[in-house]
Amino acid sequence: MSPVLxxxxxxxxxxxxxxxxxxxxxxxxxxxxxxxxxxxxxxxxGKSVTGFSLLGLIDAPGKITGGSVRLKGDELVGMAQPDLxxxxxxxxxxxxxxxxxxxxxxxxxxQQMEMALAAHERLSPRASEDRCAEALERVGIxxxxxxxxxxxxxxxxxxxxxxxxxxxxxxxxxxxVADEPTTALxxxxxxxxxxxxKMLAREFGVAMIWISHDLxxxxxxxxxxxxxxxxxxxxxxxxxxxLRQPRHPYTRGLLDSMPHATAPGQALxxxxxxxxxxxxxxxxxxxxxxxxxxxxxxxxxPELTEAxxxxxxxxxxxxxxxxxxxxx
Amino acid sequence: MNQHRETYLKIENVSKIFGPRLSMGDRILRAAxxxxxxxxxxxxxxxxxxxxxxxxxxxxxxxxxGKSTLGRVIAxxxxxxxxxxxxxxxxxxxxxxKVTTAVQTVFQDPFASLDPRMKVGEAVAEGPVAHGIVPxxxxxxxxxxxxxxxxxxxxxxxxxxxQFSGGQRQRIAIARALAMQPKLLICDEPVASLxxxxxxxxxxxxLxxRRDLDLTCVFISHDLSVVRHVSDRVAVMYLGxxxxxxxxxxxxxxxxxxxxxxxxxxxxxxxxxxxxxxxxKPISGEIPSPLNPPPGCHFAPRCPLATARCTAEIPSLRxxxxxxxxxxxxxxxxxxxxxxxxx
Numbered sequence: 102m103s104p105v106l107x108x109x110x111x112x113x114x115x116x117x118x119x120x121x122x123x124x125x126x127x128x129x130x131x132x133x134x135x136x137x138x139x140x141x142x143x144x145x146x147g148k149s150v151t152g153f154s155l156l157g158l159i160d161a162p163g164k165i166t167g168g169s170v171r172l173k174g175d176e177l178v179g180m181a182q183p184d185l186x187x188x189x190x191x192x193x194x195x196x197x198x199x200x201x202x203x204x205x206x207x208x209x210x211x212q213q214m215e216m217a218l219a220a221h222e223r224l225s226p227r228a229s230e231d232r233c234a235e236a237l238e239r240v241g242i243x244x245x246x247x248x249x250x251x252x253x254x255x256x257x258x259x260x261x262x263x264x265x266x267x268x269x270x271x272x273x274x275x276x277x278v279a280d281e282p283t284t285a286l287x288x289x290x291x292x293x294x295x296x297x298x299k300m301l302a303r304e305f306g307v308a309m310i311w312i313s314h315d316l317x318x319x320x321x322x323x324x325x326x327x328x329x330x331x332x333x334x335x336x337x338x339x340x341x342x343x344l345r346q347p348r349h350p351y352t353r354g355l356l357d358s359m360p361h362a363t364a365p366g367q368a369l370x371x372x373x374x375x376x377x378x379x380x381x382x383x384x385x386x387x388x389x390x391x392x393x394x395x396x397x398x399x400x401x402x403p404e405l406t407e408a409x410x411x412x413x414x415x416x417x418x419x420x421x422x423x424x425x426x427x428x429x
Numbered sequence: 430m431n432q433h434r435e436t437y438l439k440i441e442n443v444s445k446i447f448g449p450r451l452s453m454g455d456r457i458l459r460a461a462x463x464x465x466x467x468x469x470x471x472x473x474x475x476x477x478x479x480x481x482x483x484x485x486x487x488x489x490x491x492x493x494x495g496k497s498t499l500g501r502v503i504a505x506x507x508x509x510x511x512x513x514x515x516x517x518x519x520x521x522x523x524x525x526x527k528v529t530t531a532v533q534t535v536f537q538d539p540f541a542s543l544d545p546r547m548k549v550g551e552a553v554a555e556g557p558v559a560h561g562i563v564p565x566x567x568x569x570x571x572x573x574x575x576x577x578x579x580x581x582x583x584x585x586x587x588x589x590x591x592q593f594s595g596g597q598r599q600r601i602a603i604a605r606a607l608a609m610q611p612k613l614l615i616c617d618e619p620v621a622s623l624x625x626x627x628x629x630x631x632x633x634x635x636l637x638x639r640r641d642l643d644l645t646c647v648f649i650s651h652d653l654s655v656v657r658h659v660s661d662r663v664a665v666m667y668l669g670x671x672x673x674x675x676x677x678x679x680x681x682x683x684x685x686x687x688x689x690x691x692x693x694x695x696x697x698x699x700x701x702x703x704x705x706x707x708x709x710k711p712i713s714g715e716i717p718s719p720l721n722p723p724p725g726c727h728f729a730p731r732c733p734l735a736t737a738r739c740t741a742e743i744p745s746l747r748x749x750x751x752x753x754x755x756x757x758x759x760x761x762x763x764x765x766x767x768x769x770x771x772x
Contacts, residue, residue, distance in 0.1 A: 143624035143625065143627075257715055259715060287492055287651065287716070288491065288651065289491060289692065289695045289711060289712040291695065291697075292694075292696075292697070292711035292712070293711040293712075295697070314624065316625075316699065317696075317697040317698055317699050320697065320698075320699045321697045344699050354626060355625055355626065356699070358625055358626050358628070358629035359625060359629075359699075360632070360654040360655050360657065361654050361657075361658075365657055365659075365677065366636065366658070368633045368636060368637070369629040369632055369633055369658070370629070371629035371633055372626040372629070375594055375626075
């Protein structure tokens with residue numbers, strides 16, 4: 102099976118007065134039909150910019166300066182805006198963290214959904230309404246047809262995110278980029294949405310990129326995980342393997358610093374220091390200054406090592422199985 | 430843990446009701462047209478609890494459950510509508526004014542809690558100088574002491590908040606609260622806006638300072654794993670009421686309220702074998718509006734154990750196991766479920 106989305110050496114840079122910031126640095130991954138990949142990292146790691154770059158949603162002073170994004174075989178990098186607009190929403194769609202910011206407060210949900218439909222399809226008003234009501238029903242919104250006439254403020258946070266999801270699914274895109282879609286929600290609502298999205302992805306065969314800072318959430322939905330640090334993917338692999346036996350010290354550090362990795366009341370195993378400024382990255386491996394395994398070799402950029410469906414960028418990959426640390 | 434230690438914090442039947450502030454004209458008008466009282470929101474309803482010296486109470490619940498409002502009542506920021514808060518046997522507030530500096534607060538967002546135009550040293554010194562805890566001449570040394578306690582270089586006192594990262598700012602906020610030499614520290618979502626790796630650093634700092642200074646703490650968070658890690662006791666809130674209260678290991682290991690159990694089930698976890706564990710049973714429905722809560726037990730409409738009694742009669746917070754209390758008519762059925770692993 103050929104992948105629906107293939108990202109090769111993607112590079113996105115921001116040209117600011119203070120200097121050039123490489124937010125996405127040689128990022129590569131691919132996505133099969135119906136597959137969910139979790140893109141994990143802390144703030145400033147470049148995970149969201151990667152998501153925006155896939156849809157070509159990078160504005161000045163930012164620019165995609167290299168690499169390729171192939172969606173069902175077609176190259177999106179460098180594609181003319183009108184052509185790109187024809188693909189966005191139809192073949193690749195996005196769900197954002199904050200549905201309050203993505204929905205127009207002045208239009209009813211129905212009007213917004215019909216606009217999204219009309220962008221790619223010609224339908225009679227009747228058929229259009231049917232499609233919208235059906236889409237809302239699918240994401241678990243009760244009395245969907247009546248709710249089409251409601252405004253965003255009449256919905257709760259969880260329901261609003263469901264509306265955003267139903268809009269993203271309207272054209273049954275091949276790929277959905279979901280940027281922290283449950284971060285703003287309460288845990289009970291998060292659990293509902295994650296469960297529903299897993300089901301929808303399976304049912305529609307939609308491939309998804311689930312961007313999140315929360316390893317635990319990602320572990321519940323993604324088949325594969327890619328961990329980002331300072332603009333680069335430092336490790337990828339099947340979710341269970343990456344979590345059980347991380348190869349990159351940063352992934353290990355992230356897992357260890359979660360509260361449940363330590364007995365209650367004991368000091369957590371923290372990663373020392375903080376993420377370097379993207380304007381002044383250390384040479385070589387950006388994680389080296391915080392890494393317990395760093396050696397002189399780490400001043401050059403580690404090549405991507407691939408083995409058995411996994412890959413990592415590290416001169417000193419961990420190989421011992423984890424004894425503790427990821428027990429719940 | 431410290432069962433024998435004396436009670437430091439005592440909260441008696443505290444409620445906090447928010448209502449619109451009406452002018453005299455509005456009141457007369459409402460009376461004239463025979464409109465009832467304006468709608469009010471009961472954010473905290475009849476909460477009583479005690480906390481021993483040196484202990485940490487975790488306050489958990491979802492948005493709108495009243496945990497932050499209760500935190501602010503304990504901190505003396507809001508006067509309670511009914512009931513009172515006692516610290517070490519003395520009233521926290523008299524005639525609507527806070528009369529002690531023994532309780533201080535660390536807020537969620539260190540970007541909002543620090544004045545962007547004030548040097549961090551000045552911000553830390555402001556309270557202690559105003560309250561005569563240190564003389565103005567000793568302020569610099571006091572600031573240096575507390576900044577280094579919070580793991581910051583004291584020479585950074587002359588910088589402005591924007592020159593610090595989020596984690597460092599939260600350290601400054603902690604130094605600022607501790608420079609008042611409080612006995613009780615209220616932490617309202619202190620790590621919620623921080624990245625995982627920074628979160629661990631701040632939690633470690635909190636654990637260390639709590640031990641060294643023998644602080645009594647109220648730790649408010651929506652993040653159950655963080656609360657489980659730092660608290661001796663936990664109170665679970667739902668729509669303004671405490672629904673379960675007990676020792677941390679009891680509440681997490683054997684919840685006796687179905688809401689606690691459902692909340693624990695909703696939390697995504699990474700399993701021992703890295704196996705996906707998120708086959709959760711999400712709680713159905715959403716939190717009802719606190720402006721119009723359901724009758725009886727507020728959780729009844731979403732509860733798998735609910736019966737007719739639950740909508741008719743408000744359950745009282747009663748002992749369900751030694752040291753554990755829950756406000757549920759069916760706590761025994763909930764307790765009959767097997768103990769949770771990893772608690």
